[in-house]
Amino acid sequence: MPLNRVRDFVKKFDPELEPIVFDQEMKTSMEAANVLGVEVGQIAKSILFQSGETFGLFVAAGDVRINTKTVKSLLGKNPRMTSPETVERITGFRVGAVCPFALAADIPIYIDPSLSRYDVVYTAAGIPESLLPITFEKLVQITNGTLIPATCEDTKS
Template identity: 40%
Template sequence: MAIQQVREYFRKWGRENDIMEFPVSSATVELAARALGVEPARIAKTLALRNNGEGALLIVTAGDVKIDAKKFKSEFGFKPRMLNEKETLFYTGHPVGGVCPFALAQEIPVYLDISLKRFATVFPACGSSNSAIELTPDELAEYARCQGWVDVAKAQI
């Protein structure tokens, strides 16, 4: 199970017991916010995208934003295109609904969107559709081995 790999991944920081598992689904921003009792914006959602047509990259954003195609293209030089479920599982090792930037199956770049910086803590998934961990944005950057902070999101309408 992917959550066990994530738990093992967090062991090197002594954070493996900080992973929360819920008796209900946290597979979407809304479900995760409800399970945690927090505003949806504080859910750190991990998006799996094609990396310039081949390979993959991850963008982690706040739960209340979506990728802005123009900003993304300006930052990366190509249009954003989501991976399908099979590709997401191949590159991340995590099923859709539990995708996170930790304990990845493949070496792929991870970027964090600045939308996360407005919160003291955020809640990314941990490899399953009923898990999360509370991290500061700086901890998230460290644990995700972040390639850098980007500005590629806009408010959802």
């Protein structure tokens, strides 16, 4: 089960980390923020991009849009968001529940600093009903993610 895979993975890094499981599904950053009563920016969205056979998982605050120019500079020409089937094959998680660690395939993780403005952020934890509260620093550590320059665009503008 994906939730157990996430639970087991985070326990190796910090026994205090524990996914929160809710009664309802939260498939978008906005839905998750509403359930938690936090800003949408505190929800870490994880989006899988592909350029040819090269993949990268981009993690950013829920209130920003990932800049495709940055994705292109990191993955190569003609990057695109992957299909739901490819997301599940590469990450091991369904769209709406993609956790940025405990992935099925070894791919690079790129973390946008847009999340660093919060003391705690919430990642998906493998199923649409779960979220994992985590600090930005621990997120970077656990994912072994590469911090990228501020590449996202605020969706409010």
